[in-house]
Amino acid sequence: MENQEQQASAADVLTQAIANKLDYLSTLQAAVQHGDDRQVYELLDQARYYQEIKKTRAARTVNHLAELVDNIHPQISHYLSDNLIDYLGHVYPFFYYEEYTTGRFHIYFGNWWDRRLFGDLDVVNVRFNFDKTEYQKLQRSFELEAQHQRLNTAKIEQISSESEALQKLMDAQSVRDNQKTQLREQLKENSQKSSMPWDTSKIKDERQQIVDQLTELADQDEKALNAHKAIKENDDKILVLSKEDTILNYEKQSIRDAFDDFEHFEAHNQSLYADYLNSLIGKSEGGVKTND
Amino acid sequence: MINENDPSTLTTSGRLLNYNEAIKSGLETGLTFTKLMDQLIKTHDADELVAAATQLADFKLDSDYVTFPHQYSNADYYLLFMSRMLELHDQGKHVMVQSRDHHEELTQQLTPLGDRGTFSFRVETSENGGVFYRERATGQSLFYLNLERKMFRFNSHALTQLFIIDLHDTVPADTVKASVQILVDFARYLKEDYGYSVDFNVLDAANQQNYAVRSADLPAGVVDRLFVAAAKNDYMLTNGVNGNGAQIQLDKNVVVDIFNNQLEGQPEWVLTVHDDDQKVSWFDILLRYPFMRDWYLENLDDLEIVSDPLIFS
Numbered sequence: 001m002e003n004q005e006q007q008a009s010a011a012d013v014l015t016q017a018i019a020n021k022l023d024y025l026s027t028l029q030a031a032v033q034h035g036d037d038r039q040v041y042e043l044l045d046q047a048r049y050y051q052e053i054k055k056t057r058a059a060r061t062v063n064h065l066a067e068l069v070d071n072i073h074p075q076i077s078h079y080l081s082d083n084l085i086d087y088l089g090h091v092y093p094f095f096y097y098e099e100y101t102t103g104r105f106h107i108y109f110g111n112w113w114d115r116r117l118f119g120d121l122d123v124v125n126v127r128f129n130f131d132k133t134e135y136q137k138l139q140r141s142f143e144l145e146a147q148h149q150r151l152n153t154a155k156i157e158q159i160s161s162e163s164e165a166l167q168k169l170m171d172a173q174s175v176r177d178n179q180k181t182q183l184r185e186q187l188k189e190n191s192q193k194s195s196m197p198w199d200t201s202k203i204k205d206e207r208q209q210i211v212d213q214l215t216e217l218a219d220q221d222e223k224a225l226n227a228h229k230a231i232k233e234n235d236d237k238i239l240v241l242s243k244e245d246t247i248l249n250y251e252k253q254s255i256r257d258a259f260d261d262f263e264h265f266e267a268h269n270q271s272l273y274a275d276y277l278n279s280l281i282g283k284s285e286g287g288v289k290t291n292d
Numbered sequence: 293m294i295n296e297n298d299p300s301t302l303t304t305s306g307r308l309l310n311y312n313e314a315i316k317s318g319l320e321t322g323l324t325f326t327k328l329m330d331q332l333i334k335t336h337d338a339d340e341l342v343a344a345a346t347q348l349a350d351f352k353l354d355s356d357y358v359t360f361p362h363q364y365s366n367a368d369y370y371l372l373f374m375s376r377m378l379e380l381h382d383q384g385k386h387v388m389v390q391s392r393d394h395h396e397e398l399t400q401q402l403t404p405l406g407d408r409g410t411f412s413f414r415v416e417t418s419e420n421g422g423v424f425y426r427e428r429a430t431g432q433s434l435f436y437l438n439l440e441r442k443m444f445r446f447n448s449h450a451l452t453q454l455f456i457i458d459l460h461d462t463v464p465a466d467t468v469k470a471s472v473q474i475l476v477d478f479a480r481y482l483k484e485d486y487g488y489s490v491d492f493n494v495l496d497a498a499n500q501q502n503y504a505v506r507s508a509d510l511p512a513g514v515v516d517r518l519f520v521a522a523a524k525n526d527y528m529l530t531n532g533v534n535g536n537g538a539q540i541q542l543d544k545n546v547v548v549d550i551f552n553n554q555l556e557g558q559p560e561w562v563l564t565v566h567d568d569d570q571k572v573s574w575f576d577i578l579l580r581y582p583f584m585r586d587w588y589l590e591n592l593d594d595l596e597i598v599s600d601p602l603i604f605s
Contacts, residue, residue, distance in 0.1 A: 113519040113529040113538045236513065243516050246523040 024065040037083050038280035044069070044076070044124060052274045053281075077103030077123040084123055087276055091268065094254035097121055109134075112250050114243070126273040138255075141248040142262040151248055152241035159241075163234045166227040173224055176217050183214050311357070318358025325353050332372055338380050342486060345373035346439040350421070367413035368398040370423050370437065374478055375400065381481055386474045399428065404470040408463055409454070413437075420603070425475075427454055434475065436603045442486065444479045446493040447604050448597040456578050456585060465579040472575065494597050497573040502553060502562040507594040510561035514591045515550060525583045537561075542581060546572055563597070 024043065031039035042049040044066050050056050069076060078099070085097055085105075095118070096108040105121040107128065119130035141151040190207050193199070252262075259265040268275070302310065328351065331344035348369040353360050375387045388401045400411045413423040414433070422438030432450035436443070455468045476495050482488035494503060507514075515538050519529040522540055529540045537551025547566045554560045565572050574597065578585045588595055 111530050113515065113531060115531065239513060239516055239520065242520045246520050249523070250528070 020063070021065060021068060024068060028069065032079065036284070037080055038277060038284060040076070040080065041126070041277055041280075048273070049277070053277050073124055074101075074103030077105075081105065081121075081123045083280075084126065084276065085121075087279060088121075091258070091275075093258060094251070109251055110247075110254060112247065114247070116247060116251075126276050128269055128272070137244075138248060138251055139262065141245075142252060145252065150245040152245050156238055156241050156245075159234045159237055163231045166223070166231050166234075169220060169224045170227045173221070176220060176224075180214065180217055183210050183217075186210050187214075314355070314357040318355040321353065321355060322358065322360065325351060332369060332376065335376075336380065338377070338481075338485060341373065341376055341380065342439070345369060348373075349423075349439050362396055364396045364398065365415070367415050367423055368396070370413040370439075371398045371400050371411075373439075374425075377481055378474065378478060381477070383474065383477060402471040402474055404467050404474075405459075405463065408459060409471070430454055430458055432458075433604075435479070436600075442482075442488045444482055444488050444490040445600045445603050446475075446479070446491060446495055448494045448599045449604065451494055451575060452578070452589075452592075452596070455575075457589065460585075469576070469579060491600055492573075493599055494575040494578075495573050497565075497567075497571050497576070499564070499566045499570050501573075502564055503574050504553075504560060504562050504598045505550075505594065506596045506598060508561060509559045510550075510552075510594060514594050517591065518550070518587050521583050521587050527583075542577070542584070543567075545569070546577075548577060548584070563595075 028040065028043050031037075031043065042053075046063075046066070081097075081099070081103070088095060088097075094110050096111060096115075097105045098108065099105050103123065105123065107118045107121050107130075108115050109118040110116075116134050117131065118134050119128060121127075122129055137151060144151060144153075187207065187210050190203060190210065193203050255262060255265045259268060325348075328344045328348050331340050332348060335341050335344065349366055351366065351369075353363055371389060375384065375389050378384055378386055386403050388403060390399050390401070391397070392399070398412065401407065402409060402411070410428045411434075412426060412428060414426050416422050416424060416436075420438070421440060422436055422443065424433035425435045425437065426433050427450075430453070432454045433447055434450050434454065435447060436445045438444075451472070455463075455472065459468060472495060476492065479488075479490045479492065483490040492501075496503075515529070518540070519538070522529045527540055527542065529538050532539050532549060532551045534551075536555065537549060539547060539549050541547050545568045549564045549566070551562065551564075552559045553562045563574055565574055565577060578588055
């Protein structure tokens with residue numbers, strides 16, 4: 001008897017557990033069928049929903065039901081992306097998204113030439129996963145703005161002055177050629193000087209000095225010989241850096257146009273989940289779908 | 293046996309008759325020539341004009357027995373033909389033909405350009421035939437014309453060298469535009485009225501015109517340079533419409549695209565210019581936008597628009 005009872009209650013418990021899952025899934029299904037994205041989001045992460053939207057700290061037991069749909073996240077993400085990207089289009093008009101595989105989205109910053117791949121959009125969690133390197137460059141260039149500098153200003157200046165020096169080296173070839181002729185004359189004179197014992201070291205020193213100068217000039221000649229190529233390479237480096245500065249400038253301008261400054265932009269990113277879900281709530285409460 | 297072609301076999305009277313015939317035919321050639329000249333200079337019928345010019349283009353006035361000491365060169369008939377063609381389209385005053393004082397040779401000036409350019413035709417001596425329209429001081433051949441083959445080809449290199457580089461500092465853009473328009477009109481009449489095959493090249497204002505650049509596989513740095521230069525001039529180079537290449541909107545209605553026209557196989561980078569009225573050519577862009585001109589000239593080795601390779605090499 002007891003065994004049977006135990007058996008029965010075990011069955012009840014399991015039935016209930018299965019019922020909970022079925023209930024979860026059918027609620028989710030109904031939400032999708034009714035296009036109720038807000039409820040889909042609530043079902044996907046109830047803890048977060050209650051914390052950020054309901055602002056209740058009610059410690060609801062974690063039911064792990066959301067794990068049921070873990071392996072269909074790509075489809076869920078694909079489904080939810082329609083409305084989310086619509087919304088983002090208004091708030092972040094400078095971001096462009098590309099669904100590179102079902103439910104996964106690359107973020108591109110801007111529509112200018114060679115715009116940067118800026119990270120991924122996590123649709124299910126309503127979150128930007130920005131590329132760290134790219135994001136830091138942008139952050140840094142906002143910081144540098146206060147000093148009226150661009151990210152690559154210093155580097156470009158350094159390379160430019162390097163090129164200028166190389167150009168001077170090339171221009172001074174005839175001056176060096178004259179110097180070399182003179183020094184060789186001096187070397188000749190030096191070697192013809194009578195080598196009295198008391199003069200020997202003086203003459204040797206003099207000779208060493210001339211040889212040193214000639215070596216120095218030969219070094220410069222060699223640099224000048226390669227200068228043309230080096231300047232061209234520097235031009236290419238400067239182009240890459242100016243291009244990056246230009247892109248960063250467009251990015252900064254876009255952020256200023258939409259958010260006034262970088263801090264507001266970051267604040268918006270922080271509250272994106274809450275802002276988006278509240279906008280969905282607003283829509284359903286308003287009853288009328290605004291299509292602005 | 294008497295052989296008419298061998299004078300030694302002829303009687304004296306036979307020889308005289310032959311001589312007389314040769315002179316007659318030489319004179320007839322001369323008469324034909326004067327008729328064609330009359331036709332070229334006086335006709336008001338465009339068909340007759342083209343017919344006269346085409347025949348005069350390779351007319352041999354001299355024969356063994358009759359030679360004419362004062363002659364214009366064939367190239368000069370082309371010059372007459374060109375001005376008469378413009379005249380028949382009420383544009384006669386747009387060119388001025390001048391004859392030299394001491395010998396028979398014609399030169400031409402484009403009225404808006406005045407003495408900053410003197411033009412004449414130069415006969416192509418290879419078996420291709422035809423003539424090149426040349427600026428005499430710089431030697432730039434702006435276009436090639438072949439009446440027999442009904443061919444007309446503009447030369448992007450020469451147009452750029454003469455108008456975009458050499459005359460840039462001394463001649464205002466409007467003047468250049470007006471001068472070049474005369475050449476375009478001349479080509480247009482030949483195309484529209486006589487079915488000439490015309491390559492307007494950089495002067496083609498049609499939207500569908502693809503201007504092929506010299507480096508078919510254009511280095512990415514060239515486009516990057518335009519991106520940076522555009523930003524400095526408050527323009528933005530954006531991604532191309534299909535994510536292929538780049539685009540720049542220069543004015544409300546003027547859009548330049550630079551893209552690879554072959555998505556598969558050998559790349560073929562081209563430029564296009566779109567404007568609602570189809571009145572703006574790549575040449576106009578170079579005249580109107582200094583930063584586009586600078587970019588084009590700085591990267592000319594890669595960007596120079598290709599002209600007909602069979603004519604201009």
